[in-house]
Amino acid sequence: SGPSGMRQECSRNRAAQISATNARNEPVAEAAIAELLAADPLDALPAKLPVLPEWADVAVLTPIHLRGDAGALPAEAARHVMTMLAISRPGDPYAGLALVKEACDSRSLADFGWALFQRWQAAGYPSKESWMMDALALLGDDETVRRLTPLIRTWPGEGGHARAVAGLDLLAGIGSEVALMHLHGIAEKVKFSGLKNRARQKMDEVAAGLGLTSQELADRLVPTFGLSADGSLTLDYGRRQFVVGFDEQLKPYVTDAAGKRLKNLPKPGANDDPELAPAAHQRFAGLKKDVRAVAADNIRRLEQAMVNRRRWSGAEFKRLLVGHPLLWHIVRRLVWGLYDPSGLLTGALRVAEDRSFADVEDDTLTLPDEAVVGVAHPLELGEQLAAWAEMFADYEILQPFPQLGRETCQPDETLLSEISAAKIPTGKVIGLERRGWRRGAPQDAGIQCWIERDVPGGRTITIGLLPGIAIGYHEFADEQTLEGVGLDGLDGLDPITVSEILRDLREITR
Incomplete structure (x- = not known):
C-alpha cells in the first residue's frame, strides 16, 4: 500500500468515525472529525508504509476515546493512528497526529501509547519497532513518566543502555515538571554512571534552553x-x-x-x-x-x-x-x-x-x-x-x-598520614559521588585509577586510587588506598574547600 492506499484507508476510517459519531448524535465530535477530513494532512508520506507487527493487535490495546464522551475510535482507525506513529520521527511527528490529539481524549491516547509500549516490551523490544519509544513521547503524559522511569533506571543492567538513553530523550521531550523532576532524579542518583552522566547532559541542555543553570532548573522542579x-x-x-x-x-x-x-x-x-x-x-x-x-x-x-x-x-x-x-x-x-x-x-x-x-x-x-x-x-x-x-x-x-x-578540618601531617595509610572499602569511595566527587576516566582494562572534584578557581583536585575500581566489577578490589593526599595539593585553596575535602576523606577512612 502506497500513499494512495493510505489515503483510501484514512477515507474509510474517517467515514467510519463520522458514522459512529452520527449514530451517537454527537455533533461536537462530528465537527472534530470533519475538521480532520477537511485538513487532509496526509501528503507527506514515505514511499513505503511500514507493516505493523502482528503482536501490536489493536484488539488488546486500550481504546482511544473521542473527546466529550463521544465513544471510541474503531479498530481500523486505531490502526491508522499506529501507522502515523510509525512514520513519525523524533522532533518531526507526522502532521496528522496533531489532529488526532485534538479530536481524541489525551488520557486515553497516553494509555493507548503505554499499552502499545507494553506489547513491544513483551516482544523483547525488537529494534525494527523502536518507534514505539518515540510514540510514548508523542502521546505520553505525567502518568507515562511515572511508569517509565523505573524501567529507565534498570535497563542498563539488562543490556539496554541505548534504550535507557532514548528514555532520557523521551523525558526531556515530554518536558513537564514531573518529567524533568524524574530526569533530574536520574542525573542525581542512579547506579549506572554512564546513564547518570547522560541524564546530567540532558538536564544541562534543557536548562540552557530556558536560560538557567541545571541547579536553577532543579529549584523550579520540586x-x-x-x-x-x-x-x-x-x-x-x-x-x-x-x-x-x-x-x-x-x-x-x-x-x-x-x-x-x-x-x-x-x-x-x-x-x-x-x-x-x-x-x-x-x-x-x-x-x-x-x-x-x-x-x-x-x-x-x-x-x-x-x-x-x-x-x-x-x-x-x-x-x-x-x-x-x-x-x-x-x-x-x-x-x-x-x-x-x-x-x-x-x-x-x-x-x-x-x-x-x-x-x-x-x-x-x-x-x-x-x-x-x-x-x-x-x-x-x-x-x-x-x-x-x-x-x-x-x-x-x-x-x-x-x-x-x-566537623571542620585543618590540614596537618598527622591527619594526612592517617588518610593515606587507611584501607578504605571500595563502596565508601564510590559513595563520595554523592558529595560531588567523580571517578576518573577508565584506563587500561577499564580500571578507574583516581577520583576528582572541582574546586573554586577552575581547579580540579585529584586523588589516586590503588589498585583502582573496575567498571562493572566492583568485586575487583574490596579495598582502596588513597594516593597523593598532601599539603601541596591543598595549597592555595580557601579554608572551607580544604575543610570539606578533608572531612570527606576522613569520613570514609573511619
Whole structure:
C-alpha cells in the first residue's frame, strides 16, 4: 500500500468515525472529525508504509476515546493512528497526529501509547519497532513518566543502555515538571554512571534552553504535592480529620485534630465516611512514596549548596525556597548567610515558623529582594556559631544535615598520614559521588585509577586510587588506598574547600 492506499484507508476510517459519531448524535465530535477530513494532512508520506507487527493487535490495546464522551475510535482507525506513529520521527511527528490529539481524549491516547509500549516490551523490544519509544513521547503524559522511569533506571543492567538513553530523550521531550523532576532524579542518583552522566547532559541542555543553570532548573522542579501554603495537608475522614507535617528529613508524620502526634495514620473505620476516608488514607500512602523520591536529593542539594557556596537573590530565596510548601520544612532548620558582592558574610538569619526572618538575637529582619543569600558554612559564622547553636538547641530545631555541629578540618601531617595509610572499602569511595566527587576516566582494562572534584578557581583536585575500581566489577578490589593526599595539593585553596575535602576523606577512612 502506497500513499494512495493510505489515503483510501484514512477515507474509510474517517467515514467510519463520522458514522459512529452520527449514530451517537454527537455533533461536537462530528465537527472534530470533519475538521480532520477537511485538513487532509496526509501528503507527506514515505514511499513505503511500514507493516505493523502482528503482536501490536489493536484488539488488546486500550481504546482511544473521542473527546466529550463521544465513544471510541474503531479498530481500523486505531490502526491508522499506529501507522502515523510509525512514520513519525523524533522532533518531526507526522502532521496528522496533531489532529488526532485534538479530536481524541489525551488520557486515553497516553494509555493507548503505554499499552502499545507494553506489547513491544513483551516482544523483547525488537529494534525494527523502536518507534514505539518515540510514540510514548508523542502521546505520553505525567502518568507515562511515572511508569517509565523505573524501567529507565534498570535497563542498563539488562543490556539496554541505548534504550535507557532514548528514555532520557523521551523525558526531556515530554518536558513537564514531573518529567524533568524524574530526569533530574536520574542525573542525581542512579547506579549506572554512564546513564547518570547522560541524564546530567540532558538536564544541562534543557536548562540552557530556558536560560538557567541545571541547579536553577532543579529549584523550579520540586513538586508541591498538593500541600497547603503553610506546608501541611489535611486528611478528611468525614467525622475525623488529621494533619500531615514533615520532620527535618522530610518524612511525613500525622497529628490528630488536637495536635497530638500519632504513630501511624489510623485506618478508616465503620464510623468514617465510606468515600472520603479510604481516599484520604490512599493519598497519604502515595504522598509518603512521592516525597521519599525527592527528599534525599533536595537535602543533599542544599548541603552541596553550602559546600559550593551557591547563592540566591533575596527574591529567589523567598519565592523558591521559603515560599515552597515542602522545601520550607528544611529551609527553616538552617542558618542562612547574607553576603556582600565580594562573597564575605555580612550577617545571618533563620526562617521563623511564620516565615518571617530573625537574626541570632531573635530580632525580626527585613530581607530585600536584591540581597545575596546562601546556606552559611560554620567556618563563616565564626564567633556567632556558638550563639546560633544555642538558639537552635533552645528551640529544639533538628537540622537536615550537619551544619552548626559540622566537623571542620585543618590540614596537618598527622591527619594526612592517617588518610593515606587507611584501607578504605571500595563502596565508601564510590559513595563520595554523592558529595560531588567523580571517578576518573577508565584506563587500561577499564580500571578507574583516581577520583576528582572541582574546586573554586577552575581547579580540579585529584586523588589516586590503588589498585583502582573496575567498571562493572566492583568485586575487583574490596579495598582502596588513597594516593597523593598532601599539603601541596591543598595549597592555595580557601579554608572551607580544604575543610570539606578533608572531612570527606576522613569520613570514609573511619
